[in-house]
Amino acid sequence: MTEAVLGSLSTELIELENKYGAHNYHPLPVVLDKGEGVYVWDVEGKRYYDFLSAYSAVNQGHCHPKIISTLIEQAQKLTLTSRAFYNSTLGEYEKFVTGYFGFDKVLPMNTGAEAVETAIKICRKWAYEKKGLVENSAQIIVCEQNFHGRTTTIVSFSSDKGANKNFGPYPEGFIRIPYNDIDALAKALENPNVAGFLVEPIQGEAGVFVPDEGYLTKAHSLCKSNNVLFIADEVQTGIARTGKLLACDHESIHPDVLILGKAISGGVLPVSAVLCNDEIMEVITPGTHGSTFGGNPLANKVAMAALSVVRDEQLAENAERLGRLFRAEMQKLVDETELLVLVRGKGLLNAVVVNDTEDSSTAWELCVQLKENGLLAKPTHGNIIRFAPPLVMTEEQLMECVNIIRKTVLAFKK
Numbered sequence: 335m336t337e338a339v340l341g342s343l344s345t346e347l348i349e350l351e352n353k354y355g356a357h358n359y360h361p362l363p364v365v366l367d368k369g370e371g372v373y374v375w376d377v378e379g380k381r382y383y384d385f386l387s388a389y390s391a392v393n394q395g396h397c398h399p400k401i402i403s404t405l406i407e408q409a410q411k412l413t414l415t416s417r418a419f420y421n422s423t424l425g426e427y428e429k430f431v432t433g434y435f436g437f438d439k440v441l442p443m444n445t446g447a448e449a450v451e452t453a454i455k456i457c458r459k460w461a462y463e464k465k466g467l468v469e470n471s472a473q474i475i476v477c478e479q480n481f482h483g484r485t486t487t488i489v490s491f492s493s494d495k496g497a498n499k500n501f502g503p504y505p506e507g508f509i510r511i512p513y514n515d516i517d518a519l520a521k522a523l524e525n526p527n528v529a530g531f532l533v534e535p536i537q538g539e540a541g542v543f544v545p546d547e548g549y550l551t552k553a554h555s556l557c558k559s560n561n562v563l564f565i566a567d568e569v570q571t572g573i574a575r576t577g578k579l580l581a582c583d584h585e586s587i588h589p590d591v592l593i594l595g596k597a598i599s600g601g602v603l604p605v606s607a608v609l610c611n612d613e614i615m616e617v618i619t620p621g622t623h624g625s626t627f628g629g630n631p632l633a634n635k636v637a638m639a640a641l642s643v644v645r646d647e648q649l650a651e652n653a654e655r656l657g658r659l660f661r662a663e664m665q666k667l668v669d670e671t672e673l674l675v676l677v678r679g680k681g682l683l684n685a686v687v688v689n690d691t692e693d694s695s696t697a698w699e700l701c702v703q704l705k706e707n708g709l710l711a712k713p714t715h716g717n718i719i720r721f722a723p724p725l726v727m728t729e730e731q732l733m734e735c736v737n738i739i740r741k742t743v744l745a746f747k748k
Contacts, residue, residue: 339706341378362712364705369396372724372731374710383735385704385711385723390538390570390683392601394643395726401600404639405632413632417624427634431607434641435580435592439615441608442629446569446595447483449606452623453532453591454487456608457563458507459617461529465561472529474565475522477513481539482532482567513537514545516552523560530563530591535581538570541718542685544678551585563614565591569606570683573597574644574725577654577681584680590614600640605633649725653681656732660684660721663736673700673743684721685714690748692716700746709738 340348344365364382368375372395374384387393394401408423415421424442431440441456443449454474461472476482476491489497490504498504509525511518513533522528535550537543557564566589571581573594578584580592591614595606604627627633644650657680664677664686673696676687690696697713704711714720723735 341376343377347377362701362705362710364710371395371398372727381708382705383709383723383731383738385709385721385735387722387724388601389596390573390575390722391596391599393573393575393597393649393725394600394640394647395724396601398600398640398643398726400643401602401636401639404635405602408632408635411631414627414630416626417629421629421631421634423631423634424629427629427638430638431641432609434645435594435609436588437592437609438611439609441615441618441623442633443606443608443625444604444627444633445483446593446606447485447488448625448628449569449593449595449608450482450488450532450567451485452608453565453567453593454530455623456591456610456614456618457530457532457565459622460563460614463617464613465529467527467529471527473507473509473525473527475509475511475519475528475531475562477533477537478510479513479537479540479543480532480534481537482534482569513540513543514549516549516556519553520556523556523562528560528562530565531557532565532567534567534571535584536571536576536680536683538683538720539714541687541715542679542683542720544680548585550582550587554585554587554589557590563590565589565593567593569593569595573641574650574653575681575683575722576679577650577657579644579650581680597644598640599633599636600643602636602640603633605637607637644725647726650681652727653725656727656729657681657684659729660732660736663733664721664739667740667743671743673746679721682721682723682725682727685718686721688717688719690717696748699748700742703742703746704738707738707742709735709742 347365365377366374367377375381428440458472461467462469478493482488487505491508492498509522511522554564566582592609599605668674674686675689688697697717697719
C-alpha cells in the first residue's frame with residue numbers, strides 16, 4: 335500500500351485521535367487546519383483542493399464570508415433558547431425556508447439522520463391519523479444500497495453489513511426493494527399498509543448511482559395513485575449540488591416530504607429540516623417531537639445566509655455547467671486508461687469507478703496519491719471515488735483539478 339508522507343505534527347495529531355477517539359471512521363492521512371473557498375490547508379501549511387466538500391455540506395465553500403459574518407453577529411447576541419420559548423429568528427427563518435423550497439411548513443432539526451428519523455415519524459403518524467391505517471401496521475418502502483444515516487432505526491434497513499451488524503434487534507416496518515426498479519416499487523405498493531416511499535434521488539454513498547431518466551417521475555406518480563407519501567432524502571443531493579436546487583427538480587417533482595441537511599448551513603454548524611404541506615405536518619402536535627437545539631437562533635440566521643449565497647451566487651447553475659465539463663474530461667480519461675471504467679453523476683456530484691474489486695485497496699491508494707498531488711477525495715464502496723468540490727469553484731480551478739486527477743491516474747501503478 336502507498337505510504338503517505340506526513341509531517342511530525344500531523345503524525346502527532348493522528349496518534350492523538352487514534353488513542354483517545356472511537357475508531358468509527360477511516361480518514362485519509364491528512365490533518366486539516368484551515369479552509370477558504372475551494373481550498374483547505376493541513377497543519378504543515380500544504381494547500382489542497384477539497385473534492386469532498388464534507389460530503390456536500392460545504393457547497394458554498396469553506397468559511398464563506400457572508401455566512402461567517404452572520405454567524406459571528408448572531409453568536410454575539412443569542413445562540414440558544416430551546417423551544418420552551420419563542421425566539422426572534424425562528425419565524426423569520428421558517429417563512430424564508432418554506433418559501434425558498436415551496437412548502438407550507440418546516441420542522442427544524444440539526445443533523446441529517448435526525449431529519450430522516452423525523453420524516454419517518456411524520457409518515458407513520460400521518461398513516462394512522464390521515465390515511466386510516468391500523469396503528470403499528472404502517473410500512474415504509476426503502477431502497478437497497480441506501481444511505482440515510484446511522485441511527486438504530488436507519489441502519490435496520492441498510493444494505494451495508496458494516497453499518498448494521500451487531501446493532502440489533504432492529505425496528506420493523508420497512509420494505510426494502512432494488513433501487514431504480516419501478517416494477518419492484520409497483521409490486522411493493524400493492525401492500526395496503528404502505529405509508530411512504532423513502533428514496534435518495536441520487537444514491538451518493540452507493541457511488542453516485544444516478545437512476546434512469548423518468549424513474550423518479552414514475553415513482554412519484556405511483557405513490558400519488560396509492561395514497562403513499564413520496565419522501566425525498568436530499569441531505570446530500572440538495573442545495574444546488576446536482577445542478578438544480580434539488581435533485582428532484584431534474585424531473586420537476588415536488589415531494590410530499592423533503593429532507594434537507596448538510597449545506598443548508600454551508601457547513602458552519604449542524605442544521606437540518608423536514609418540509610411538507612399543512613395536511614401532513616399538522617399531525618405533529620406539542621410533545622410528539624422535538625429537539626433542544628432544533629430551530630435555535632444561531633442556526634436560523636446561518637441557514638438564511640447560506641441559502642441566500644446559493645441563490646445570489648447562482649451556485650446551481652455553476653454546478654450544472656462545471657459538472658458537464660468535468661464528466662466530459664473524466665470520460666476522456668476513462669477512454670485513455672484501463673484503470674478507470676466509468677464516470678457518472680449530475681452537477682458537481684460525480685464519481686469514477688476504478689477497474690478493481692470492491693475489496694481492493696486501489697481506489698484508496700489512488701486517493702492517497704491524489705492527496706500527495708494536492709487534491710482530497712475519498713473512496714466509497716471500495717472501488718469508487720466520489721468527486722464533489724465546493725460549488726463556488728471556477729472553470730480555471732476545475733481544469734487545474736482535472737489535470738491533477740489525470741496526472742495521478744496516468745502515473746499510478748498498483
